[in-house]
Amino acid sequence: MERLKLTIDSTPVEVDPGSTVLDAAKKAGVHIPTLCYHPELKLEGSCRICVVEIEGLKNLAASCVYPAANGMVVRTNSEVVRKTRKSIVELLLANHPEDCLVCPRHGTCELQDLSHQLNVRKVRFKGKKREFALDESSIAVVRDPNKCILCGRCIRICENTQKVSAIGLAGRGSRAVVTTPFNRGLAEGPCVACGQCIKVCPVAALRERDASEQVWKALGNSTLHTVVQVAPAVRAALGEEFGLRPGALVTEKMVAALRKLGFNRVFDTQFGADLTVVEEGHELLHRLEKNENLPQITSCSPGWVKYAEHFFPEMLNLVSTCKSPQQMFGALVKTYYAEKFGIAARDIFHVAVMPCTAKKFEASREEMGRDGLQDVDAVITTRELAFMIKEAGIDFANLPDSEFDLPLGMSSGAGTIFGVTGGVTEAVLRSVYEIKTGKELEEVEFQAVRGFGGVREAQIPLNGMTLRVAIVNSLGQAEKILNKIKAGEASYHFIEIMGCLGGCIGGGGQPFSKDPDIKQKRASALYRQDHLKRVRKSHENPAIKELYRSFLGEPNGDKAHDLLHTHYRARPRY
Amino acid sequence: MSDEKKCITCPGCDGARDPKYDEVDKVIAKYRNLEGALIMILHQTQEIFGYLPEDVQRYVAKGLSIPLADVYGVTTFYSYFSLTPRGKYRIAVCMGTACYVRGAGSLVSAFEKELAVKVGGTTPDRLFTLEVSRCIGACGLAPVLTVNEDVYGNIGPERVSGILAKYRDRQ
Ligand code: SF4
Ligand code: SF4
Ligand code: SF4
Numbered sequence: 001m002e003r004l005k006l007t008i009d010s011t012p013v014e015v016d017p018g019s020t021v022l023d024a025a026k027k028a029g030v031h032i033p034t035l036c037y038h039p040e041l042k043l044e045g046s047c048r049i050c051v052v053e054i055e056g057l058k059n060l061a062a063s064c065v066y067p068a069a070n071g072m073v074v075r076t077n078s079e080v081v082r083k084t085r086k087s088i089v090e091l092l093l094a095n096h097p098e099d100c101l102v103c104p105r106h107g108t109c110e111l112q113d114l115s116h117q118l119n120v121r122k123v124r125f126k127g128k129k130r131e132f133a134l135d136e137s138s139i140a141v142v143r144d145p146n147k148c149i150l151c152g153r154c155i156r157i158c159e160n161t162q163k164v165s166a167i168g169l170a171g172r173g174s175r176a177v178v179t180t181p182f183n184r185g186l187a188e189g190p191c192v193a194c195g196q197c198i199k200v201c202p203v204a205a206l207r208e209r210d211a212s213e214q215v216w217k218a219l220g221n222s223t224l225h226t227v228v229q230v231a232p233a234v235r236a237a238l239g240e241e242f243g244l245r246p247g248a249l250v251t252e253k254m255v256a257a258l259r260k261l262g263f264n265r266v267f268d269t270q271f272g273a274d275l276t277v278v279e280e281g282h283e284l285l286h287r288l289e290k291n292e293n294l295p296q297i298t299s300c301s302p303g304w305v306k307y308a309e310h311f312f313p314e315m316l317n318l319v320s321t322c323k324s325p326q327q328m329f330g331a332l333v334k335t336y337y338a339e340k341f342g343i344a345a346r347d348i349f350h351v352a353v354m355p356c357t358a359k360k361f362e363a364s365r366e367e368m369g370r371d372g373l374q375d376v377d378a379v380i381t382t383r384e385l386a387f388m389i390k391e392a393g394i395d396f397a398n399l400p401d402s403e404f405d406l407p408l409g410m411s412s413g414a415g416t417i418f419g420v421t422g423g424v425t426e427a428v429l430r431s432v433y434e435i436k437t438g439k440e441l442e443e444v445e446f447q448a449v450r451g452f453g454g455v456r457e458a459q460i461p462l463n464g465m466t467l468r469v470a471i472v473n474s475l476g477q478a479e480k481i482l483n484k485i486k487a488g489e490a491s492y493h494f495i496e497i498m499g500c501l502g503g504c505i506g507g508g509g510q511p512f513s514k515d516p517d518i519k520q521k522r523a524s525a526l527y528r529q530d531h532l533k534r535v536r537k538s539h540e541n542p543a544i545k546e547l548y549r550s551f552l553g554e555p556n557g558d559k560a561h562d563l564l565h566t567h568y569r570a571r572p573r574y
Numbered sequence: 575m576s577d578e579k580k581c582i583t584c585p586g587c588d589g590a591r592d593p594k595y596d597e598v599d600k601v602i603a604k605y606r607n608l609e610g611a612l613i614m615i616l617h618q619t620q621e622i623f624g625y626l627p628e629d630v631q632r633y634v635a636k637g638l639s640i641p642l643a644d645v646y647g648v649t650t651f652y653s654y655f656s657l658t659p660r661g662k663y664r665i666a667v668c669m670g671t672a673c674y675v676r677g678a679g680s681l682v683s684a685f686e687k688e689l690a691v692k693v694g695g696t697t698p699d700r701l702f703t704l705e706v707s708r709c710i711g712a713c714g715l716a717p718v719l720t721v722n723e724d725v726y727g728n729i730g731p732e733r734v735s736g737i738l739a740k741y742r743d744r745q
């Protein structure tokens with residue numbers, strides 16, 4: 001097809017048909033501010049901050065939705081354009097709380113950035129501040145409609161990418177608000193706590209429920225033994241919060257920082273991931289043998305699990321009964337670790353650092369504990385950990401390296417790649433192959449399951465049979481594949497479902513980033529770490545072998561079932 | 575959820591499913607495949623129930639297999655839809671500029687006091703709903719109010735109880 005030629009601020013540029021003026025500007029190296037636009041979401045074109053002048057057009061055009069055309073002459077910084085943009089920001093600020101100095105998005109807020117970039121120095125309009133109650137019903141996500149600028153990004157990601165639609169626009173005109181039906185709060189609806197809405201919110205209208213106070217308190221209580229576990233995806237992103245390049249792997253500095261914060265033991269969720277692989281691998285072999293409850297669907301993503309409970313309750317029998325790495329780990333901290341080191345479970349305060357807001361929900365599920373104690377006492381996100389490190393005045397970038405504690409800090413490369421879509425499948429394949437065939441796997445890297453595509457499929461020869469696997473990331477993709485299975489249009493033995501785009505590296509608790517390649521960069525950090533690990537297969541992790549030998553017994557055995565497996569329940573969709 | 579099983583409009587009954595839901599089923603079946611079905615269905619459902627209670631909105635969402643947020647978005651967008659029960663007589667005090675300047679505010683206060691409900695509210699006996707409206711174009715008669723189809727002009731707060739009595743007597 002013929003390429004379109006246009007001129008943007010006197011720079012000639014060529015784009016493919018179907019491109020917008022904004023796309024063309026990017027290509028020409030011209031920056032146009034945007035707000036309701038988000039590269040991963042459907043176009044909306046409502047905020048008009050991206051307006052430009054197009055020769056021959058009477059009105060300014062919203063560049064993010066305006067189609068580029070041959071011969072078009074565009075100006076992105078004329079006086080009328082600049083004035084219009086400024087007015088839009090002023091209008092937004094007119095009824096926005098003047099809260100920046102104490103706002104969690106101070107420094108990462110796009111409204112703040114815009115105001116700064118556009119040189120807004122005073123607000124000429126006086127508007128009424130909004131007075132909505134905060135929605136603090138959810139353990140994971142807090143909504144503050146007073147800060148909402150109605151860009152609609154959260155609605156679009158929740159509706160289109162996640163297929164949940166827990167929130168929507170209600171009312172109109174000056175009374176329009178993004179809210180849950182009947183203002184009942186996120187906890188009452190089908191919200192799966194994935195936090196993807198937080199990730200795309202340009203301001204502080206959506207944020208995680210902050211648990212750092214609770215963690216500080218425990219750290220300051222000398223009668224408590226504090227144990228922390230850190231998920232794989234955290235080490236691939238935490239550095240961004242301290243000015244390190246995206247994709248920097250900061251494992252050792254992260255461990256050092258956690259020690260500085262005062263944790264008595266710093267452990268690795270990857271140990272829990274290795275354990276999950278062994279349990280889930282055996283579960284799969286068992287289901288294959290009996291030819292029941294197939295395809296087996298992974299259960300490590302709590303957003304996905306909650307989604308299944310709300311939207312596909314009739315398919316819950318397919319979901320692996322394995323707890324997630326976080327919860328397997330938690331169960332062991334309060335039993336195996338407590339016994340081994342002679343510490344009473346009630347004296348242990350166990351914190352999990354996660355890239356994910358849904359992990360907060362998961363830790364609070366009533367079945368995730370014993371004897372009146374939860375296995376995980378508090379979950380903080382990567383962002384919350386970064387806040388704590390800053391608050392403690394720790395010079396992160398210059399910390400000397402430190403290693404995880406043993407034994408629960410020992411992990412394989414298979415545990416590492418859990419943090420990226422496709423990783424669980426690859427990890428399970430590495431183990432299942434060897435367990436089933438009794439032969440050593442020569443090529444441990446399964447390139448076919450890597451990448452970020454919507455639905456990825458692979459066929460793996462396994463001892464005379466062909467194992468059909470599929471991998472999806474995001475709940476919208478999950479919906480698609482599950483509907484296909486229901487309709488008999490697809491059949492697999494194993495499906496990996498991660499609730500978030502990219503897997504955990506793209507989780508709702510990760511640092512805010514404007515880097516378009518951020519997922520690739522974080523993923524490559526994890527694959528790098530896997531590559532560097534001496535042990536690459538979960539079942540070969542010596543600490544895991546020791547755990548089975550001295551404590552658990554057989555994989556999928558009675559004790560393993562009691563501590564490491566769980567059950568699900570149907571939840572209402574309406 | 576089993577909400578639809580319970581009748582929500584008739585306190586004191588045995589909780590059998592309100593037959594009004596059968597009518598809603600028919601409406602949904604009739605329109606579900608048409609464009610703009612949701613608005614049409616909500617419109618007719620409101621006729622059936624008199625307003626759109628929360629459980630009914632849930633029922634419609636479920637019947638159409640669409641998110642509740644979509645239904646709620648529509649019912650709160652159009653002021654035509656009412657989420658609260660409306661009285662037999664709807665009092666609407668005009669709040670256009672002319673009426674406002676000539677004392678519509680104190681008129682509203684008088685109604686609020688007399689009926690013991692706020693604007694938007696309905697009396698427990700479902701006789702009156704108090705609302706305010708935009709300019710209805712009868713500025714010459716300001717302040718103006720309507721009760722269903724009846725128009726009253728040049729009204730002061732002292733006439734409020736008389737007007738209400740007239741409708742109470744009709745009961
Ligand atoms: S959301 Fe942004 S603009 Fe609003 S108070 Fe917070 S930092 Fe300031
Ligand atoms: S947390 Fe996830 S499911 Fe809940 S409102 Fe946000 S995007 Fe939707
Ligand atoms: S909550 Fe955030 S993402 Fe959602 S509309 Fe408001 S500002 Fe936009």
Ligand code: FES
Nearest residue numbers: 035045047048064
């Ligand atoms: S960014 Fe283009 S209209 Fe909002």
